[in-house]
Amino acid sequence: MQRMLKGPGSLLDAQGNLTDIGWARQPVLDCNLDKTHFYALRFMQWMRIKRWDYYALTTPTHFFSFTISDVGYLGSIFAYVIDFETGDYHEETLTIPFAAGVQLPRNSSKGNSHFANKRASLDFNRESGGHKINVSWPGFGGSGLNANLRLALAPTHESMVIVIPIRGKRFYYNRKINCLPASGQVDYQGKHFDITPATCLGSLDWGRGVWEYNSFWVWASASGFLPDRRTIGLNLGFGFGDTSAAGENAFILNGKVHKLEEVKFQYDSKNFMKPWHMTGTDGRLDLEFTPFFERVAKTDAKVLSSEVHQMFGRYNGRLVSDSGEKIDVQNLVGFAEEHHAKW
Incomplete structure (x- = not known):
């Protein structure tokens, strides 16, 4: 599960076949x-x-999320906010027929993402040294949601890049970037949040591909700090596609990816609030995830349906780095989700 993508080159050849599979x-x-x-x-x-x-964006007290997506016949624009202390949660989604007005760049390293209508405006701009996020959603939650953020991305900061084949010339090209130092501000429910890199970290899930109509996956992620103030990120998962060449399991320590083999998940799909247990087959990961909040998001648009149970909680356990360092994980806030989609 450690095949490296060669590059540089194109993802697809002239016949639509993947030119390479693996991770980078x-x-x-x-x-x-x-x-x-x-x-x-x-x-x-x-x-x-x-x-x-x-x-x-993960802060000491809140989780903020902003998405622009195009699933072919529909655009889905959504944002949600979770207050870790009170459990207050609000989410709003705009469903756009044929993704009219949705702009998404060809690649993850340059270009801008944009959507705007009478209800909301979202701009994600790649620039030298990072990403800028500007969100204006006046009616969100009745009082509005506004964000002006910068996520710093150093040239040496590594990400988890994966190309996974799916049967019938289908595929998944994904880049996940954890632990991006965040700065700026968020205004929500009459409160002003100053975002500083000493306590706040951003992340990006950039996905492109063609899935089977009926898909399933589990994804776990976190961006936080160790007691010694080094940043620590998690990206774990399983589900669709052929991951025999490479899977997406890794942890990110101070901006460096430490690649893992297969990770086994133990959880109760009838009660997601019970603790989850995650173990690496290579002996380099042993984590318990204890949820404190469950976000349930369901969509039923006839041709498209989706149900996600995204659990927010705390990770505790042990990791082993490429060099053999044993790393204790203590109360790392993150999430783990199970997702079923017909799309």
Whole structure:
């Protein structure tokens, strides 16, 4: 499960086949979705291509999330806020037929993402040294949600990049960046939040690909600090596709990816609030995740349906670095989710 992507090059060849599969620490393949070819009629491909930029911000007291996505026949624009202390939670979604007005860049390292209508405006801009996030959602929660953020991204900061084949010329190209030092401000429910990199970290889930209509996955993530103030991120998961060449399991220590083999998840799908247990088959990860909040998001738009149980909680346990360092994880706030989708 450790095959490295070679790059540089294109993701797809002229016939729509993946040129390579595996993982990398930085994006090395050009996401040329125009070469996608799994239907006989090429113009039909775009109805099945999925693209999204999902940004998250973890602060000592809140979790803020902003997403622009295009699933082919629909656009989904959503934001949600969770108060860790009170459990207050609010989420709003805009469903846009045929993703009209949704702009998403070809690649994760440059270009801008944008959507605006009478209800909300979201801008995600890549710039030298980081990403800028500007959100204006006047009616969100009745009092509005506004964010002006910068997530710093040093050239040496590594991310978890993966290319996974899915049967029938389908595929998943994904980049997840954890532990981005965040600065700026958020205004919500009459409160002003100053965002500083000493306590606040952002993350990005950048996804592009073509899935089977009926899909399932489990994903676990966190961006936080160790007691010695080094940053620690988690990216763990399983589900769709062929991960024999490479999976997405890794932890990110001070901006460096430490790749893991398969991770086994033990949890109760009838009671997600029970503790989860995650163990690495290579002996380098042993974590218990104790949820304190459950976010349930359901969508039923006839041709598209989705149900996600996203648990927020605290990770405790042990990691082992590439060099053999044993790392104690204590009360690291993050999430773990189970997602079923027909899309």
